[in-house]
Amino acid sequence: MWSRIGTDESEELNWVPREDEARARPPGFKILQGGLDEEAIAKLEPAPDDEFALASDDGPWTRLAVREIQKVDEDASILVLSDSLTEDDLPDHPTLRRTGWKTLIRDDIDEEFDHLANLHRVVKIRELLADREKVGILLQPDPDPDGIASAYALRYLLGRKRTTAPLISFGEVQRPENQALCHAIGIEVRVITPEELSDFDALVLVDVQPNVFGEDPPERLKQPDVVIDHHPERTGYSATIKDIRVSYGATASIFTEYLRATNTEINAKLATALLYGIKSDTQYLGRQTSNRDMLSFSYLHASHSPALLRRIERPALPHDGLKALGRALASVDVRDGINILVLGRVREDVIPQVADMALQAEGAEWSIAVGTVGRDLVFSVRNVGYVRAAGEVVRAVVDGLGVGGGHRSMAKGIIPLKAFRKVYGRANKAQIKSALYDAFVRAIHDDREEG
Numbered sequence: 475m476w477s478r479i480g481t482d483e484s485e486e487l488n489w490v491p492r493e494d495e496a497r498a499r500p501p502g503f504k505i506l507q508g509g510l511d512e513e514a515i516a517k518l519e520p521a522p523d524d525e526f527a528l529a530s531d532d533g534p535w536t537r538l539a540v541r542e543i544q545k546v547d548e549d550a551s552i553l554v555l556s557d558s559l560t561e562d563d564l565p566d567h568p569t570l571r572r573t574g575w576k577t578l579i580r581d582d583i584d585e586e587f588d589h590l591a592n593l594h595r596v597v598k599i600r601e602l603l604a605d606r607e608k609v610g611i612l613l614q615p616d617p618d619p620d621g622i623a624s625a626y627a628l629r630y631l632l633g634r635k636r637t638t639a640p641l642i643s644f645g646e647v648q649r650p651e652n653q654a655l656c657h658a659i660g661i662e663v664r665v666i667t668p669e670e671l672s673d674f675d676a677l678v679l680v681d682v683q684p685n686v687f688g689e690d691p692p693e694r695l696k697q698p699d700v701v702i703d704h705h706p707e708r709t710g711y712s713a714t715i716k717d718i719r720v721s722y723g724a725t726a727s728i729f730t731e732y733l734r735a736t737n738t739e740i741n742a743k744l745a746t747a748l749l750y751g752i753k754s755d756t757q758y759l760g761r762q763t764s765n766r767d768m769l770s771f772s773y774l775h776a777s778h779s780p781a782l783l784r785r786i787e788r789p790a791l792p793h794d795g796l797k798a799l800g801r802a803l804a805s806v807d808v809r810d811g812i813n814i815l816v817l818g819r820v821r822e823d824v825i826p827q828v829a830d831m832a833l834q835a836e837g838a839e840w841s842i843a844v845g846t847v848g849r850d851l852v853f854s855v856r857n858v859g860y861v862r863a864a865g866e867v868v869r870a871v872v873d874g875l876g877v878g879g880g881h882r883s884m885a886k887g888i889i890p891l892k893a894f895r896k897v898y899g900r901a902n903k904a905q906i907k908s909a910l911y912d913a914f915v916r917a918i919h920d921d922r923e924e925g
């Protein structure tokens with residue numbers, strides 16, 4: 475059996491019965507008149523861009539077919555579909571590839587079964603919650619983008635509004651980027667007290683499990699209706715439906731699969747929120763990313779809004795923040811690969827944005843943006859990635875003074891002004907710059923000595 479696949483949408487399937495084969499041709503196939511030989515193939519008038527597929531587990535027949543095709547079109551592209559032939563059974567031909575039917579079908583079928591399992595899960599969740607008047611979607615205190623996006627997706631899947639399925643938390647959204655997400659998408663997270671949980675007819679925990687609310691969480695929390703999360707599974711509670719997938723880098727990936735499995739149309743806002751949720755929980759598909767997260771990310775990428783994403787990731791800079799940046803830039807000097815910009819009093823979200831930008835300075839391997847927020851010095855640190863981990867360096871810098879941490883290439887530190895003054899005397903810009911410069915040189919240098 476073989477087929478010729480035209481490039482102009484005309485697809486021709488031909489059937490070449492083997493001599494010992496009594497079977498009739500399958501539906502949709504034409505008989506290759508004259509059997510398998512050069513002349514019969516030539517009658518098909520193959521065009522130079524045509525591709526051929528040979529489906530056979532018979533080595534001699536396949537070799538013959540390749541030979542006959544080559545006589546007509548010397549460098550024809552040929553795909554051999556067989557699960558039993560190996561490369562040794564096949565003739566040497568520069569544009570020949572082999573793949574197995576079963577492998578091809580298995581991959582697709584596996585995916586369909588995954589969709590089916592997700593569909594089943596969503597149907598059960600919808601059934602469970604259908605008659606409940608008010609469903610509370612509970613997030614951890616100071617929820618992160620993964621949680622917020624997932625909760626928003628759940629409400630969408632349930633076809634509910636904020637009145638019948640509000641997003642709730644025991645602590646408000648604090649980080650400026652997370653507030654920007656809520657603002658850009660139009661999501662409201664309502665802060666409630668544990669007592670207010672009794673106002674709800676159903677409780678769903680998203681991106682969190684009850685243990686996060688302390689050793690002995692409120693009684694209502696120990697029996698949630700649904701828990702959907704990717705953190706390690708905890709004990710001490712019983713949920714009617716639990717979907718915990720620890721291999722996933724983000725809960726938003728689970729919800730993306732729910733949406734796909736139910737053929738739910740994902741609008742730009744929802745796609746952007748989920749994409750940002752995956753991106754931020756996996757450090758832009760870095761650490762703890764599974765293939766699942768990659769698949770969901772690329773699926774969402776097609777329908778997300780880049781403009782909306784930019785607005786979330788780069789909140790508008792306030793004018794006084796820009797002026798502070800201008801003054802800091804006026805005295806820029808990159809020494810030992812370190813670029814420190816001291817901004818003075820600014821809105822907190824200006825600091826990481828300045829740190830991002832400062833790393834672009836010529837010769838900079840490290841950038842540090844420092845600002846005064848409330849009674850603290852807050853600084854964001856970035857590096858080029860191939861130097862000592864930013865998180866470690868920041869921990870060394872704030873040691874005994876404040877708090878800090880982060881990852882390989884980005885970190886954040888906070889030093890109370892009081893603690894800074896105790897050690898360094900004054901907290902003016904010049905003093906902050908030289909003190910931090912010395913501390914960073916020491917912290918970065920430490921690593922080099924340790925090897």
Ligand SMILES: [Mn+2]
Pocket residue numbers: 620621681704723724725755
């Ligand atoms: Mn998460």
